[in-house]
Amino acid sequence: MHEASIMQNVFDLAFARLPSGSATRVVRLRLRVGVLAGVVPEALTFAFEAMKPNTPAADAELEVERVPALLHCRDCPCDFAPESYPAPCPKCGSWASDVRQGHELDLMLVEFAAENLTTDHPDSTDGERITKHC
Amino acid sequence: METRRWIVEVNQALLGKNTELAARNRERFHAHGLLVLNLLSAPGSGKTALLERTLNDLHGKLRIGVQVGDLQTDNDARRLMGRGAPVVQIVTGGCCHLDASMIAQANEKFDLEQLDLLLIENVGNLVCPASYDLGEDVRVVLLSVTEGDDKPLKYPTMFRKADVVVITKMDIAEAVGADLPALRENIRRTAPTAMVLEVSARSGLGLPAWYDFLQQRRSGFPA
Numbered sequence: 001m002h003e004a005s006i007m008q009n010v011f012d013l014a015f016a017r018l019p020s021g022s023a024t025r026v027v028r029l030r031l032r033v034g035v036l037a038g039v040v041p042e043a044l045t046f047a048f049e050a051m052k053p054n055t056p057a058a059d060a061e062l063e064v065e066r067v068p069a070l071l072h073c074r075d076c077p078c079d080f081a082p083e084s085y086p087a088p089c090p091k092c093g094s095w096a097s098d099v100r101q102g103h104e105l106d107l108m109l110v111e112f113a114a115e116n117l118t119t120d121h122p123d124s125t126d127g128e129r130i131t132k133h134c
Numbered sequence: 135m136e137t138r139r140w141i142v143e144v145n146q147a148l149l150g151k152n153t154e155l156a157a158r159n160r161e162r163f164h165a166h167g168l169l170v171l172n173l174l175s176a177p178g179s180g181k182t183a184l185l186e187r188t189l190n191d192l193h194g195k196l197r198i199g200v201q202v203g204d205l206q207t208d209n210d211a212r213r214l215m216g217r218g219a220p221v222v223q224i225v226t227g228g229c230c231h232l233d234a235s236m237i238a239q240a241n242e243k244f245d246l247e248q249l250d251l252l253l254i255e256n257v258g259n260l261v262c263p264a265s266y267d268l269g270e271d272v273r274v275v276l277l278s279v280t281e282g283d284d285k286p287l288k289y290p291t292m293f294r295k296a297d298v299v300v301i302t303k304m305d306i307a308e309a310v311g312a313d314l315p316a317l318r319e320n321i322r323r324t325a326p327t328a329m330v331l332e333v334s335a336r337s338g339l340g341l342p343a344w345y346d347f348l349q350q351r352r353s354g355f356p357a
Contacts, residue, residue, distance in 0.1 A: 002230055002262040009148045017142050027139065031148075038265050038291040074326075086290050086324045096326035099294070105148045105265070113139045 003043040006105070007051055014110045018056060026057040028111035034067040036085060036102040041066065069102030152266055155234035159241070159269025166246040169352045170254065172268050174292065175276035176285075177258030180302040182210045183335040184276065184344075185253060189217035192345060196352060197248060201240045202255040203232040210255065220244055231263040232256050250352055260289040272351065275325075278303040279312035286317075286324040293324035298331065298347070305334035 010029060018024050029048075033039055041064045048062045072079050073089035074096040080089060085102075088095050147153065163170050173181050182202070189198060200221045202210045211223035222243045224236050237254065246252075254270065256263045275296040277285050280303060286293040293299065299321050307314060321330055329347065333340035 002265070005229070006148055009151070013144060013146055013148070017144070028141075036291055036294075038261055086287065086294070088323075094326075095323040107144045107146050107148055109141050109143045109145075111139060111141045113137055115135050115137050 003039060004047045004051065006039060007044060007047040010048075010107055011051065011055065011057060013107050015056060017110060018112070019114075022114055024056065024112050024114040026060045026110055027113045028061050028063065028109075029057070030063040030065060030108040030110075032065045032067055032104045032106045032108050034102040034104040035069050036099060037105045039105060065108065067102055067104045070100040071097040071102075072100045073097050149265060152234050155238060156267035156269040159234055159237055160271075162241065163246070163252065163269060163271075164355075166249070167355045168246055168249055168252055169272075169348075169355055170252045170268075170270045171272045171274055171348075172254050172256060172263075172270035173274045173276065174256045174260070174263050174296075175258060175278075176260050176281060179258070179276045179278045179281065180335055181255045181258070181276055182213055184300070184302065184333070185214055185255060186217070187335040187338070187341065188253070188344070188348075189214060189219045191341065192348070193218045196348065197250045199244050199246075199249045199252045200255065201232075201237065201252065203236070203257045205230070205257060220249075226257060230257055230259050230261075231266050232268060233266045234268050237268045250355075251348060260285075260292045264289075264292040264295055272297045274298045274300060275328075276300045276302050277317075279307040279314070279317070280310050283313045283317035283320055286320040290324045293321065293328075296325045296328045298329045299325055300344070301330070301332045303334060303336075304332050304339050305337040 014026050014029060033041055044064060045062055052058055052060060068081055069085055070079055070081055073092065073094055075094035076089055076092050078091055079100060086095060175181050185200060192198060198219045200214055200219055201224055202214065203224045203226055204210055205226055205228055208223040211221050214221045222240045224232060224240050254268060273296050275292055279301060331340055331343055333344055
């Protein structure tokens with residue numbers, strides 16, 4: 001179970017984007033976790049709840065977006081979505097396939113909040129898109 | 135009091151930092167002409183036994199270094215010492231896998247220029263280590279004949295990433311009633327392109343093919 005160290009990476013990436021010197025909080029984090037990533041979403045949520053107190057994410061919510069598997073048959077070739085893994089190609093029966101989708105383990109977005117923000121939050125950080133609500 | 139909210143789209147891999155460090159390790163290994171193997175298995179599959187035998191049999195043929203990961207003890211390093219190869223124990227302190235930063239640290243304890251082959255014994259675990267690139271050239275997944283022929287199906291993420299699958303303890307396969315055809319078929323299903331070797335570190339069965347593989351892969355590197 002390495003979900004705690006993965007959650008630490010989530011916090012590191014999110015907190016690195018906190019504007020310095022302001023009382024900004026993290027209110028939402030969204031992860032994308034493929035079904036073949038070798039990570040259990042329930043364990044991630046458990047680690048998140050255990051680790052968030054006394055951090056800028058103390059009141060944050062965690063959203064985990066599951067990505068189903070998509071395999072590419074090396075012999076047909078065709079793409080197919082298996083119900084479980086591993087699975088043979090439904091057309092030709094070959095077990096040789098590459099994973100097109102399903103091994104994702106990404107931090108998608110972070111939502112921040114701040115009261116009486118005196119300095120502007122950054123408009124862009126390394127080309128990342130920022131959506132202002134107000 | 136007005137609350138302002140904003141969203142930052144990060145879209146970044148959570149293990150991105152490890153992947154970067156692994157790439158740096160790989161670059162460094164290649165600059166030294168070093169072939170690197172990451173050995174993975176469940177606890178007790180025989181990683182250390184295969185290493186003991188390999189160090190004995192290849193002594194004087196390949197200059198081998200070993201990094202061995204364990205949660206708590208240095209028992210494995212002590213087993214491997216005294217065989218003519220430098221051995222560094224990485225105690226993870228409860229962490230269930232090795233990562234690229236631990237390897238980078240351990241590298242400092244070797245003269246990489248004096249080695250042809252680096253064997254990294256990962257923490258015994260078929261789940262977490264699958265996610266962490268260490269900078270290796272070859273991923274070797276071991277499983278012993280006592281573990282049940284459906285093991286590859288239970289841990290497909292690990293087997294899918296294997297370049298080589300080694301079936302160990304072949305000398306007792308018959309005694310424990312191992313269903314070898316089923317085991318081979320399940321490996322083929324989860325790791326269709328992996329090379330499969332069947333060995334016994336105790337009897338020596340199948341080891342020449344393992345040594346041929348190591349020497350052939352190493353010969354592709356600059357001296």
